[in-house]
Amino acid sequence: MARSRNRYSRAQMRAKYRKPSRKRSSRWFYALLAFIVALGVAGVVFLRPNTSAANVAPSPGDPTTGAPGDHWHTAFGVNICGQWLPNPPTFETASDNPNVRVGIHTHGDGYIHIHPYTASEGGHHATLGRFFGYGGWSVSDSSVNAWTGPGADATKKSWTNGDKCPPGTPDAGRTGVLKWAIDCKAKKGDPSSYQLKDQQVLAIAFIPNVLPIPVTPNAAIAPATDGTGAGAVATSACKPSAVNNPGVPDTSLAPATSTPPSTAASGTTPSS
Secondary structure, eight states, X not given: OHHHHHHHHHHHHHHHHHHHHHHHHHHXXXXXXHHHHHHHHHXXXXXXXXXXXXXXXXXXXXXXXXXXXXXXXXXXXXXXXTEEOOOOOOEXXXXXXXXXXXXXXXXXXXXXXXXXXXXXXXXXXXXXXXHHHHHTOEEOSSEEEOSSOOGGGTTOOEEETTOBOOTTSTTTTSBOEXXXXXXXXXXXXXXXXXXXXXXXXXXXXXXXTTSOOOOOGGGGSOOOOSSSOOOOOOBTTBOOOTTTSOSOOXXXXXXXXXXXXXXXXXXXXXXX
């Protein structure tokens, strides 16, 4: 009889010490399970494509419904050795295929007009490099191949880090490097991959490295009339002046404030 009681007591003791262990194991199990579920949810949210306007814009119009897309403007200029190049000439078709109408172009007004016709040139595809490519030019983190050269040497259109500035330019004889800025803030990296945005000031400069990037004079002038009523993009923090824009800009390079010269003669209004 005593042996039976001893066995019963030992069984109770084992049960007593096992129960807390099972409770602790259960708590850890459910805590771990909750953590795994939360981690999975966070992963789905993080990896889900961001469809906010800031990431998908500029969006093209919808030809089936007639709904308009985004229509943006970026003040733009290229400065070589202290001289601003004339505004890039008007184009609305690709340089390598005149039958292809492009939605990232210019009206010769010193502005990049950005209103994509297709998804292939909208969103993150709407880059400065695409604009240059459409025009038949190129730009990188170390060089620029433009539509013309500075007034002192208009035939030299390509400039690469280490080239010397020609006589007749403010930086004559000095070594230049490719620099660029957005809203008067110097940027690093390849400007060709920069995604264009609305109402910004974009400057490309091939100048001595120690010099500040000047502010394109176009920023203080409204883009050519294109039905949007857009105004100048210059702000008090990023506005052309004698200090940040060495030399008086050639007024012959100033963009039109209404209809671009190329269309004024024919009496037509730009299509976009």
